[in-house]
Amino acid sequence: MRQTLKESLKSLAMFLSNNPLAKSYYKGQGVIFMLHDILQDTPKTPDPYRNPSVPFLDRFLTHLKQVGYAFVDLDEICALLEQNKPFKNIAHFTLDDGFASTYTNAMPVFKAHNAPFTVYITADYINKPGMLNLDQAKALAKEPLCTIGGHTKTHPRLAKLREREREC
Numbered sequence: 636m637r638q639t640l641k642e643s644l645k646s647l648a649m650f651l652s653n654n655p656l657a658k659s660y661y662k663g664q665g666v667i668f669m670l671h672d673i674l675q676d677t678p679k680t681p682d683p684y685r686n687p688s689v690p691f692l693d694r695f696l697t698h699l700k701q702v703g704y705a706f707v708d709l710d711e712i713c714a715l716l717e718q719n720k721p722f723k724n725i726a727h728f729t730l731d732d733g734f735a736s737t738y739t740n741a742m743p744v745f746k747a748h749n750a751p752f753t754v755y756i757t758a759d760y761i762n763k764p765g766m767l768n769l770d771q772a773k774a775l776a777k778e779p780l781c782t783i784g785g786h787t788k789t790h791p792r793l794a795k796l797r798e799r800e801r802e803c
């Protein structure tokens with residue numbers, strides 16, 4: 636579970652360099668971070684862009700707060716955009732697909748930092764191995780910091796569907 640400072644900085648550098656949205660982070664802009672599976676420990680080949688570890692995520696949120704970022708929910712971001720107001724020094728985290736680790740690993744970190752987060756759940760993935768079970772999905776829906784969003788029923792590649800299929 637322990638990670639050296641050098642490893643942390645390397646992970647952070649990878650996270651930022653791989654995340655197109657994070658380029659705005661350097662300019663003090665608002666950022667929405669898109670994550671997937673949140674790992675308990677740092678893997679041998681880290682992919683912190685999509686799948687950060689719990690220790691990495693915890694340190695990263697701590698860092699964002701230290702450099703002046705506020706964590707906001709999506710409603711606040713939408714309101715700022717609708718009013719054409721500056722979108723600065725705010726961050727939001729989204730988690731795609733509905734991995735079980737969203738409940739077991741990510742939610743405790745976001746709660747510890749009082750950071751709103753959004754989970755985009757693929758309906759047919761519920762109760763599949765490694766994914767949220769129904770009770771976990773219901774518990775997330777009851778968590779005040781969590782917003783649940785749709786991520787299709789079967790997770791097709793939308794860009795490859797014909798227009799009519801996309802509308803269904």
Ligand SMILES: [Zn+2]
Nearest residue numbers: 731732786790
């Ligand atoms: Zn997805």
